[in-house]
Amino acid sequence: MILNIAMKEIKSFFVTPMGWIIIALITAAFGWNYFIGVNNYFEVMSGAIRPAERVGVTIYVGQTVYGSASFLMLFAVPLLSMRLISEERRQQTLPFLFSAPISIIEIVLGKFFGLFAFLAIMVLYIFVMLSTLNIWADIDFGYLIANTFGLFLLVGSFAAIGIYFSSLTSQPIIAAILSFIFAVTLFILERYFASQPNHWFSYISLMKHFQTFSRGVISSKDIIYFILFISTFLVLTIRRLDADRLRG
């Protein structure tokens, strides 16, 4: 049943221009970054005289692409997630889902995984794009996999925030703005607390936990952080929708 709802959401991304436009823009931006990364690599590396300054092509290009990916997704995900529930509220289509034999948990999970699957297309696209470096270089797949994994968790968190804010309002634009502001705040929180790396504010920053993955490290601590983060917002969304039924 979760799958059915997810399929419905994916279909609905592709029957409206929104999905296509976002995919086109995002992949174009990734492609551009990849191109710049590869182009600059030899220039920069030939300028690096000391061996310590030299890095592998995977890390160099990977940093360029993944660095921009986390930032671009910050914009893309709210635009995609904004309609998920608020549009249903606006068009008054929620009764369609509420009267079907599915629980609210399934509705929310279905919507989340639908969006997540759509975002996965882009995440996997980056992975495939960077893998093409392997044609002429011997690249570090471990680094790529760790980054891909991290990016999955990061976009998952953005998606969870997006769904939650989408459930609060019947105006998709407001949902997009709110989730964008919230995600940006959590994302860059760490930067403002750079002098106190152990402050709890810095600890709840998404960025701090994403950085581990972007160094090529898959750490269970960060995985748990992201999973808890996603579950929290999904539970909040479920509760919000349940309140519709209880309070009317």
Add this chain to the structure above:
Amino acid sequence: MTKTLKATQLTRRFGPNTAVNNVSFDLSKGEVLGFLGPNGAGKSTTMRMLTGNLAPTEGQVEICGINIIEDPKSAKAKIGYLPEMRPLYKEFKVNEFLKIAAKLHNVPNKKINESIDTAMEKCGLTHMRDRLIENLSNGYQQRVGIAQAIIHNPEIVILDEPTVGLDPIQIREIRKLIKDIGKEHSVILSTHILPEVEIVCDRVQIIDRGNLVFHGSIEDLKQQRRGNKLLVGMKKPPTLKKLQALFDVVKLEKQDDLLHIIQFKSMDIDVEAFIKASIKEKWGLFQISPHITSLEDTFVQLTNQ
């Protein structure tokens, strides 16, 4: 007859306001129940509670013996619901949307195409299958709404004002459709168009300010309409006093120069005696018939209690 739906003492409060107050009723298989009431009487709220869209403050809803609060999934599988604002994903084509509806309502994969075809045929949508819902006219969108409510062949179909905003031809078609659905399923239909109830429903229920004020068959409603009045045409009408000396008359109302409405105390009027008296007293009787109050009047009477 088997009972498909049973609502007991349904109450719903929104803050200090009571939208639905202690409403109980049931529904049998193959029956069309009309839900009447003025705007804001609590029709839609009741329907939302019946379909599990809104939790009742008090009371129970049982769908084919399954409590909708305890086992919402099994109960909801037996209901098809078309809310007042039809819930259509307008970016999809008719058949795509119905496919989603079928899947969400647990129609087995093998039967999906078959059930889509049947629902489209019943609602006269077959030639619209590849059109975007957004581009359909109001009436056709309403049909899609009905099609999604019957796609899984539910025991109970609940339609909230299904004929609102349609043209007379469409209204007729939709009414016929509802009657057809009512042969196999139980239907609850809410409306504020009074003649509609007489045409399609077997049983009527009138709700006003959250309270059930009338509950009975169409015949009962007609009985209520016939009432205790006679419409009499007399050339030389008697005075009320004179009438009261002969019969248990409550009121003599002049409709125009010759026609009068005479209201009796009881429902069974001795018409024969009245005619005999009129001949004897030479009132110039030329027309006599039971005065049937319009459905509107009955409705107003009932809802003003």
